[in-house]
Each structure stands twice: as C-alpha cells, then as structure tokens.
Amino acid sequence: MADYDHRAIEQKWQAHWEAANSFATPANRTRPKFYVLDMFPYPSGNGLHVGHPKGYVATDVVARIKRMLGFNVLHPMGWDSFGLPTERQAVREGLSPQEVTRRNIQTFRKQLQRLGLSYDWQRELATSEADYYRWTQWIFLKLYERGLAYQAEAAVHWCPAQGTVLANEEVLDGRYIETGDPVEPRMMRQWMLKITDYAESLLAGLDSLDWPEGIKAMQRHWIGRSEGASVQFRVAGSSAQISVFTTRPDTLFGCSAMVLAPEHALLAQLVTDEQRAKVADYREKTARLSERERIAGAADDEKTGVFTGAWAINPINEQRVPIWIADYVLSSYGSGAIFSCPAHDERDYKFARKFDLPITPVVAGGNIDEGAWTGDGEHIHSGFLNGLNNAEAKARAIGWLEENLCGSRQITYRLRDWLFSRQRYWGEPIPIIHTATGPVPVPQNDLPITLPELDEYKPTEDGDPPLSRSKSWVSATTSDGVAGLRETSTMPQWAGSCWYYLRFINPKLTDRPWDSVEEHYWMPVDLYVGGAEHATLHLLYARFWHHVLNDLGMVSTREPFVRLFNQGMVYGDSYRDAAGRYYYRDSVHQNKEGSWVTLDDGRPVTTRKEKMSKSRYNVVNPEDICETYGADALRLYELFMGALEDNCDWETRGVAGCRRFLDRTFRLVTQGSLTREPIQDREVERALHLAIQGVVESLDTLKFNTAIAKMMTFVNVATRARRLHAQWLEDFLSILSPFAPHIAAELWQRLGHEESLEQRPFPVFDENKVRSEVVTLAVQVKGKLRGTVEVASGASQN
Numbered sequence: 001m002a003d004y005d006h007r008a009i010e011q012k013w014q015a016h017w018e019a020a021n022s023f024a025t026p027a028n029r030t031r032p033k034f035y036v037l038d039m040f041p042y043p044s045g046n047g048l049h050v051g052h053p054k055g056y057v058a059t060d061v062v063a064r065i066k067r068m069l070g071f072n073v074l075h076p077m078g079w080d081s082f083g084l085p086t087e088r089q090a091v092r093e094g095l096s097p098q099e100v101t102r103r104n105i106q107t108f109r110k111q112l113q114r115l116g117l118s119y120d121w122q123r124e125l126a127t128s129e130a131d132y133y134r135w136t137q138w139i140f141l142k143l144y145e146r147g148l149a150y151q152a153e154a155a156v157h158w159c160p161a162q163g164t165v166l167a168n169e170e171v172l173d174g175r176y177i178e179t180g181d182p183v184e185p186r187m188m189r190q191w192m193l194k195i196t197d198y199a200e201s202l203l204a205g206l207d208s209l210d211w212p213e214g215i216k217a218m219q220r221h222w223i224g225r226s227e228g229a230s231v232q233f234r235v236a237g238s239s240a241q242i243s244v245f246t247t248r249p250d251t252l253f254g255c256s257a258m259v260l261a262p263e264h265a266l267l268a269q270l271v272t273d274e275q276r277a278k279v280a281d282y283r284e285k286t287a288r289l290s291e292r293e294r295i296a297g298a299a300d301d302e303k304t305g306v307f308t309g310a311w312a313i314n315p316i317n318e319q320r321v322p323i324w325i326a327d328y329v330l331s332s333y334g335s336g337a338i339f340s341c342p343a344h345d346e347r348d349y350k351f352a353r354k355f356d357l358p359i360t361p362v363v364a365g366g367n368i369d370e371g372a373w374t375g376d377g378e379h380i381h382s383g384f385l386n387g388l389n390n391a392e393a394k395a396r397a398i399g400w401l402e403e404n405l406c407g408s409r410q411i412t413y414r415l416r417d418w419l420f421s422r423q424r425y426w427g428e429p430i431p432i433i434h435t436a437t438g439p440v441p442v443p444q445n446d447l448p449i450t451l452p453e454l455d456e457y458k459p460t461e462d463g464d465p466p467l468s469r470s471k472s473w474v475s476a477t478t479s480d481g482v483a484g485l486r487e488t489s490t491m492p493q494w495a496g497s498c499w500y501y502l503r504f505i506n507p508k509l510t511d512r513p514w515d516s517v518e519e520h521y522w523m524p525v526d527l528y529v530g531g532a533e534h535a536t537l538h539l540l541y542a543r544f545w546h547h548v549l550n551d552l553g554m555v556s557t558r559e560p561f562v563r564l565f566n567q568g569m570v571y572g573d574s575y576r577d578a579a580g581r582y583y584y585r586d587s588v589h590q591n592k593e594g595s596w597v598t599l600d601d602g603r604p605v606t607t608r609k610e611k612m613s614k615s616r617y618n619v620v621n622p623e624d625i626c627e628t629y630g631a632d633a634l635r636l637y638e639l640f641m642g643a644l645e646d647n648c649d650w651e652t653r654g655v656a657g658c659r660r661f662l663d664r665t666f667r668l669v670t671q672g673s674l675t676r677e678p679i680q681d682r683e684v685e686r687a688l689h690l691a692i693q694g695v696v697e698s699l700d701t702l703k704f705n706t707a708i709a710k711m712m713t714f715v716n717v718a719t720r721a722r723r724l725h726a727q728w729l730e731d732f733l734s735i736l737s738p739f740a741p742h743i744a745a746e747l748w749q750r751l752g753h754e755e756s757l758e759q760r761p762f763p764v765f766d767e768n769k770v771r772s773e774v775v776t777l778a779v780q781v782k783g784k785l786r787g788t789v790e791v792a793s794g795a796s797q798n
Contacts, residue, residue, distance in 0.1 A: 004666040006630030010742045014116055022758060023118040026072045034071040035522050036063050037501055037561075039530025039538070040078045042493075043104035045089050048111045049619035050634070050650060051570030051612040055529045057638045058567060058702060060117045062527060064738035065699055067118075068762040074522055075118060076504040078125040079105050082133075083493035084164065085178065087426040087457055097426040097457070101128055111622060115631050116741050123507045127496025128426070132503060134448030135513035136495050137431040139545065141441050142552060144432075148194045151439070154419055155263065155331070157290065158186040163459035163466070164424040165190070167492070167537075174288035185287045191421040191430060191489065195544045199223050199413045202543055211564040212645075215535045222536045224333070224414020229398045231339070231407040233258060236311040236320055240269055245334035245412050249401065250393035252316040253382040254341040254362035256352060258323045259305065261331040262286040270323060272309025279325060282306040286327045294327050303328065303351045314339070315406040316397070317383065326351060332416045346372045363390065418541065420492060425457045425466040427490030433476045435484035443479050449486070465489055497538055498545040501525055501560060516554075524557045532566040539564070565702055568647040571609040572618035578604070582617045609649050625655055632740035633659040639704035639739065662743055664715050665736070669747040673723045681724075682769075687717040688728055689769035695735045696765055704739070711736060726751060731763040 017023065036059050041052070063075040081101045090097040105126060112119070125132050143149040156165045161181035170176060171183050195202075203223050206216045228247035235242060242258060260267060262283045271279045282304070286294075305326030312323050321339075328347055329338055342352035343361040349372040352359050359368050362382045366373020379385045384400070385393040401407025421430065429449040431442035442449055452473035457466050467488040468474060476486045505514045505522050539561075546560040575583040575596060583598060588605055591597050596605045610616050625634045636658040642648040687710075694710035697703075714732060718724055730751060737744035737757050748757040779787045 004663070004743065004746070006632065006742070007627070009746045010114075010116065010626075010631050013742045013745045014113065016745075017116075017118075018121075020756075021122070022756065023075065023120050024122060025074050025076075025120045028072065029521055031070060031072050033074065033522055034063075034066040034527075035074045035501075035525045036066070036527045037075075037504075037525050037529070038077065039528070039534060040080050040497070040500060041108060042080045042083060042085070043101065043108045044085060045100065045104050045107075046614050046619075047104075047107045048622055049612050050622050050625060050638075051572075051619075053112075053115055053622055053634070054570060054638045054644070054648075055531070055567040056112065056117055057115065057635045058565075058644050058704065059527065059529050060115075060119075060635075061639070061704060061738040062699060062702075063118055064741065064758065065695070065762065067758060068734065068738075068760065070761070074504065075120060076123040076125075076507075077112065077117070077119040077121070078123075078500060078504065079108070079127065080493065080497050080500075081105065081126045081128040082427050082491075082496055084162065084422075084424055084426070087424055088162070088179075090426075091457055096453070098128075101126070114623060114626050115635060118741070123504050125500065125503055125507045127428075127500065130448045130450050131510070132500075132507075133428040133496065135503065136428050136491065136499070137442075137447050137449060138444060138513060139499060139549070140428075140491070140495075141431060141444065142554075143193060143545075143548060144441055146548065146552070148197065148548065149420070150192055150194065151189055152192050153187050154190045154192065156186055156188050156190065156419065157183045158188070159183050162424075163463070164422050165419070167419070168291045171290035172293065174290075183290075190419050191487075193418040193420045193544075195418045195541075196413060196415055198544050198547050199225065199415050201547050202540065205543065205547070205559050209559060209564070210562060212566060215532065215539070215564060215566065218535045219540060222415065222540060226334075226412050226414075228394075228410060228412070229401055229407050230335070230410040231401060232315060233312040233339070234315070235266075235270060235323070236313055238269070238310075240266055242266060242312060242323075242337050243335045244337050244339050245410060246339060248341065248344065248394070249397040249407070250379065250382075250385060250388075250390060251341040251344050251362050252314060252339065252397060253385065254343050254360045255314050255319075255321055255339045256342055256358040256360065257321050257340040258312045259329050259338050259340050259348075259351070260308075260323065260325050261329045261336040262325045262327060263331040264325070264336045267308070267325065270308050270310040275307060275309035278306050279308060282325065289327060291330060291332060294330060301350055303347070303354045305351060305355065307355075315404070316400070322357075324351075324355070333414050334412055342372065343368055344372055344374060346374070348372070418544075420495075421487075421489035422492050423459060423465040423489055425451065425454060425490065427492065428495055429467070429490055430487040432487040433478050433484040434487065435478060435482050437482075439487075440478045440482070440484065446479075494538060494541050498542045499549075501528075501542075502549075502555065516556075520556045523555060524559055525561045527563050527565065528561040529565045529567060531569070535566070565644070567644050568642070569611050570648055570650050572612045572616075572620060572650045573607050574610045574616040574618035575605045575607050577606075582615070584617045612650070620650060620652070625652070629655045629659045630662070630742070632662055632743050636661070636708060636739055640708045641705070643705060644702045661712050661715060662740060664719060666743065666747065668715060668718055668724075669729055669733075670750060672718075672729075674726045674729065675723055676726050679723055679725055681721055684714075684718050684721050684724065684728060685769045687714040688732060689766050690714075692731065692735055692763050692765045693770065695738075696762075708739065711739075730760075733757065734760055734763050 038056055038059050063073050067073050086097050086100055090100045157171045159166050159176045159181050166176055174183055176183055203225055206219055226247050229249040231244045233242045305324045308323045310323045311320045314321055340348040342348040342359040344363055361368055362379060363377040364380050365375055365377035376390045379388050379393045385396055398409050431449050432439045452470040454469055456469060459465055460468050465488040474486050476484055478484060502514050505518050542560055549555045550558050575588045583605055588596050588598055596607055612619050633655050637655045641654055691710040691714045694707040698707040733744045733748050745757050777789050778785055779789055
C-alpha cells in the first residue's frame with residue numbers, strides 16, 4: 001500500500017504553483033541570469049510518450065537548482081506548430097489545421113503540466129499564431145532588404161500526392177519518408193536564402209561553442225569548406241570549357257577521366273549521338289535518387305556511370321581524357337564536375353576499376369593493386385612537380401595554372417543556399433506581392449499577412465499552391481497602389497524555429513519582436529537541450545539568422561546557444577511476428593513456456609528493443625505512469641535509467657523502484673524520530689553532504705543518475721539512524737526538490753514551513769563532512785593480502 005497519495009499531493013502543488021505564478025521570470029536585473037531552453041516540440045496528434053520528457057525533466061532540474069542558487073532563470077515552453085504533418089492530419093480528419101493545432105497543443109500542455117515542469121507558462125508561444133509569425137515575416141523582409149532572399153529556378157523533389165516540394169532529408173529511395181508517396185524531380189521557381197554568404201562566419205563561430213564535438217564536426221562537414229583550385233578543361237573539338245574544382249591540383253598529371261554530374265548544364269552539348277540513349281536512361285534512373293542517397297552511395301564499392309562519347313583536354317599536359325557521367329558527382333557541390341585521379345582518390349579508384357580506366361600513380365607511397373594512396377609523398381610522373389611533397393606540389397600547381405590562365409586558387413563550400421519556399425497551406429505566408437515590374441515587399445505596418453480560411457488544403461488542379469484557391473486573398477495592392485498577386489508559397493517549418501528563443505524574451509510585445517535591453521540581459525541561451533536529430537539543419541539555420549541579426553545590430557551576441565546538450569533516445573519493447581508485423585503490448589502475452597505469442601491465435605512473436613515510435617506500437621503514455629506511480633517517480637526514473645546523453649531501455653519496473661525510494665523518503669520525514677536539539681551522526685552527515693556534492697556537480701556534468709544514486713544512499717543511511725536532526729532532512733528535501741518537486745514541497749510543509757521550498761537557499765557542500773575519521777589500509781606480504789589495518793585519516797605515510 002502506498003505511503004503517500006501522489007495524486008492528491010501532485011494536484012495540490014501544481015494548483016498552488018499555478019495560482020502563485022511560482023515560476024514567473026523575475027523582473028529584477030541585479031542578479032545573474034540563466035537562460036535554459038528545450039528544443040520546443042512539434043505538437044503532433046499522438047501526444048508525448050515517456051521518451052520525450054527525458055530532456056524536459058533534465059532542464060527543469062537545472063532551472064530549479066539555478067533559482068535556489070540565486071539566479072534569475074528564464075525557462076519557457078512553446079510549440080513548433082506549422083508544418084506538413086498537421087496539414088495532412090487536418091485533411092484526414094476533415095478539420096482545419098488551426099483546429100487540429102489547438103487541440104494538439106492542449107494535449108501536449110496537459111501532459112507537460114502533469115509532470116510539474118517549472119516553465120514560465122505566461123511566455124508560452126506557438127509559431128503558427130499570427131502575433132508570432134508577424135515577426136517571422138518581418139525577419140524575412142530584413143533578409144530580403146539585405147539581398148539574402150531571392151528567387152531562382154531550382155531542382156526540387158516534388159511530391160505530387162502531397163502537392164509540395166520536399167527537402168532532401170524527407171526523401172528516401174524516391175519516396176516521401178512520411179507517407180511512401182512517389183517523389184519526382186522538377187525545376188521550379190523557388191525562394192532561396194543566401195546562407196552561403198555566411199559559410200565562413202558559421203564555421204568560425206563553432207570554435208567558441210561548448211557543444212558536443214560530434215555535433216560541431218557534423219556542422220563543419222555540412223558546410224564543407226575546401227581549399228583548392230578551379231581548373232578549366234577544354235572540350236575536344238568544341239569551344240566549350242568545363243570548370244572543375246579540386247582540392248588536389250597536384251594530382252592533375254594522374255587524371256584518367258572527367259566525370260560530370262548527370263544534371264550538368266553542358267551535358268546536352270557534349271553527348272554524342274551513339275551515347276545519347278544510354279546517357280538519357282542513366283539520367284532518368286539517377287533522378288529518382290535523393291542527394292542524401294547519392295552521397296551515401298558515393299562510398300559504396302559498386303560504382304555506376306556512362307561514357308558521353310566526348311573527350312576533354314587536360315590543361316597541365318594536353319592529354320585527351322574521356323568524359324563520363326556518374327551519380328557520385330553532385331551538381332550541388334563545386335562545379336558539378338571532377339577530374340578523376342584513381343591512384344589517389346578512393347571513389348575514383350573504384351570507378352576506374354569498374355570501367356577499366358588507366359590508374360597512374362603520381363604520388364609515391366601506395367600500391368595501385370591494393371587501392372588509392374591518399375597520404376603525403378614525393379611526386380612522380382608529374383613533370384615540373386616531381387620530387388615535391390603534397391603541400392609544395394599544390395602551391396606550385398596552382399601557380400602554374402594561374403600563370404597559364406587555365407585555373408586559379410579557390411575556396412568552395414559544400415553548403416548550398418537554403419531552398420525556402422513550400423507549396424502548401426500550413427506555413428507562414430511569404431510577405432511579397434508580385435507585380436508586372438517584379439516582386440515588392442509588403443510594408444512592415446501591413447504585417448502580419450495572415451492565412452485565409454480555405455475549404456480545401458491541396459494544390460489546385462493546375463498544380464498551384466493551396467493559397468491560390470483564395471482569389472480575394474491573392475489579389476493585392478502595393479503601398480504605391482500597384483495591383484499585384486500575393487506570393488502563394490509558404491515558408492518551411494524551419495522558419496519559425498530559427499528565432500523563437502528571442503521571442504521568449506518578450507513574447508507579448510506588439511511593436512517589436514523583442515526588447516533590445518532585455519535581449520542584452522538574457523542572451524545568449526546558456527543551456528540548450530534537445531535531440532541530436534537537429535544537429536545540422538535547425539541549428540545551422542538558427543545560427544545563420546542570428547548571425548544576420550547580429551550584423552544588423554539587432555542582437556548583441558554572435559551565437560545564440562552557448563552550450564548544447566543532446567539527450568539520448570529511449571527504447572521500448574516492440575513485438576513482431578515472423579512476417580515483420582508489429583503488435584500492441586496488450587495484444588500479446590507469455591505462454592507457459594515463457595514464449596511471447598499473440599492473444600488471438602497464439603502466433604509466436606519476438607520482442608526487441610526499438611526506439612519508441614507509434615509505428616512500432618511500443619510507446620508508453622507518461623500520463624499512465626503518473627497515474628500509477630506519480631510524476632515524481634517518473635521524473636526520477638527518466639534521469640536515473642542512464643546518463644542523460646546515452647540511449648536507454650525503458651523498464652516500467654524501474655519506475656516502481658524510484659517510487660519505493662520516494663515511499664522510504666516519505667516515511668523518513670513523517671514517521672522518523674526528528675529533533676532540533678544538537679546531535680551528531682557522522683555517517684548520516686557524510687551521506688548527506690556526498691548527496692549535496694553529487695547534485696551540485698550534476699549541474700555542470702548533467703550526470704543526474706549519479707546524483708540520484710547518492711540521494712538514495714542518504715535515505716538508506718538515514719533510515720538506519722536512531723534519531724535525525726530536522727535540518728538534515730530540510731537540506732535533503734532542498735536537493736531532492738528539483739528532481740521530485742511535489743513530494744519535496746509536501747514534506748517541507750509538513751515540517752512546519754510556510755514559505756516556499758523554492759525560495760530556500762541551496763544547501764552548501766561541506767568537504768569536512770565527507771572525510772572519514774579512519775581509513776582502511778591493506779596489508780600485503782610478497783604481493784598477497786594478509787589483512788587490513790585502520791589508521792587515522794591524517795596519519796603520515798610512515
């Protein structure tokens with residue numbers, strides 16, 4: 001039988017905190033600040049599962065401790081609520097995206113509040129609210145004024161079933177990941193953001209950030225800075241030239257072919273009649289692949305390609321080399337063409353082996369029978385470069401190219417400009433009016449441009465975006481009285497999440513997106529916690545916008561997020577039969593032999609740990625856990641099941657173990673023998689201060705599982721004691737309260753306190769309290785243990 005009624009206690013304290021507005025952000029600016037932020041969730045219709053709160057509970061622990069340490073804490077929550085999934089859900093249910101979003105947000109908010117998270121709910125925002133996206137549109141206009149937003153014909157992934165452009169990351173094997181709908185390539189006029197202008201700035205900024213090295217490496221790789229040379233190859237029998245970017249101009253003497261991306265602009269001029277059908281067939285097959293698949297395939301042993309029939313002239317030695325196309329060359333990187341040096345590039349080596357191209361080593365040190373040599377070495381078979389090492393040969397080769405007007409030194413980036421428009425309804429309208437003389441930005445005073453109400457959210461039969469259906473909305477007039485048509489594409493979901501951390505500073509302002517004085521106080525974000533799935537795009541896009549705003553003098557910091565932490569994923573049991581079909585937990589059971597079988601026909605199934613997902617039928621609802629074990633037990637288990645950054649397996653019996661710890665804590669305070677008279681118990685005091693030390697250290701390391709273990713040890717030690725000083729338990733409740741705030745607040749009150757536990761200063765760790773009076777030393781003779789001896793802790797070595 002439970003020792004405390006968690007349902008009544010949690011309802012009581014959550015109501016108290018809401019009525020007292022206990023977690024409102026302080027207005028006092030004389031104290032130090034701490035801005036702790038979660039990557040805000042996308043409010044899908046399914047709600048949260050127990051894997052989601054892991055990061056939310058961690059930031060809540062940090063926020064609560066920082067408040068007790070005397071910091072002004074900004075700890076807000078909001079909703080990343082625009083996006084295609086909601087639009088699809090609205091179509092399925094016959095509702096508007098606005099209705100679906102409001103309902104989903106209510107579900108998410110209820111679940112988060114059930115956990116007792118100390119958010120400042122007065123600062124709640126949603127990216128799909130007009131008073132928010134008014135300022136998203138305002139930032140777009142600032143980008144446009146600065147020449148960073150433009151329109152261009154772009155190769156896109158078009159999903160006919162969804163009627164919209166998809167990002168590379170949303171396409172796999174020629175299909176939309178979410179629905180399986182086929183995707184086809186198209187050239188479309190799209191809005192682009194010139195993030196490439198900030199490539200160097202985004203690279204340089206990474207050095208100052210306290211981020212996981214793996215995340216910074218991913219960002220550097222995505223930006224992809226390369227130093228090398230641009231080389232001009234003449235096409236034999238033609239006036240055409242093909243530009244190639246290379247980081248290894250020193251290996252030009254080893255060139256055995258040119259390889260172009262299948263989309264290369266010059267391809268139509270190059271292909272001979274004999275090869276035209278083969279080239280067309282290969283291009284069609286390649287078009288079904290996403291850029292991500294082609295990047296992944298570039299490392300595969302099996303290479304594909306087609307000879308164009310044309311030949312190029314290597315400028316460094318005037319030799320003819322065949323021109324091929326292959327899918328491992330991307331039009332989005334460099335010039336969309338490479339020269340192939342098989343002896344010193346692994347991809348080129350595999351390509352040459354597949355198609356029997358010459359392999360000429362030009363750097364000593366490798367064996368062409370074993371593979372490409374990519375290390376340093378003395379140049380050979382390289383004319384005027386012979387005898388030089390790699391760095392010397394690169395410099396000499398670039399100098400020669402520049403002197404002979406067939407190349408130049410160049411820095412290039414893998415990063416491409418951001419394709420910014422989407423042909424869907426549920427997104428921010430782009431504040432542009434198209435007139436006969438060109439696009440005209442909407443004046444700031446006319447913002448927000450709100451979404452019209454529609455009966456149908458799919459594109460028109462002509463393929464125009466859904467907004468085209470509202471003729472009255474599309475027709476517009478500029479501030480100069482010129483008639484025009486509104487832009488009918490909308491912004492991508494990334495737009496709203498690029499700057500939400502700034503809006504949290506002043507979410508109710510109506511004349512500005514944020515107050516500059518407040519921004520100067522609160523920024524940058526001190527701790528940003530979220531999933532590693534946002535390691536590249538969200539973080540890169542948010543940093544890009546912030547760099548631009550900093551250049552415009554609108555924000556005081558160069559980087560938005562000082563420290564980043566990625567929490568691990570939570571895995572749960574899923575059940576499958578031999579055909580790979582998934583079954584809900586309650587539709588299977590263990591038979592007498594201990595094997596898992598289905599309830600209906602006894603078909604055997606296997607159980608395995610997989611990431612929690614609705615599609616795997618292995619999600620656990622946090623509300624069910626709160627109802628059975630209590631929110632405090634769930635909070636503790638989220639952080640106790642492993643290090644915050646590690647992936648962990650969900651075990652409901654682990655929540656039961658945390659609940660037993662809370663039961664013991666409840667009994668310790670309500671049934672223990674307490675006194676305010678001076679008493680001594682070094683074992684209890686030592687356990688208490690080790691727990692205080694563990695919690696304080698976890699604030700920096702975020703290794704909360706070890707801190708919880710030390711608190712459990714204290715309760716075990718204190719339970720064995722005959723009498724306890726009340727202050728020991730008061731100090732313990734102070735360090736427990738960030739992790740289990742409901743029970744801590746209740747027990748604090750039962751100890752006779754009227755003031756809030758959150759207002760109590762955090763206990764101070766006393767190193768003297770954790771020192772043992774004696775230490776045990778091993779006695780060894782000839783390397784074998786012969787006994788132990790206890791000596792005073794301060795005894796000398798002798």
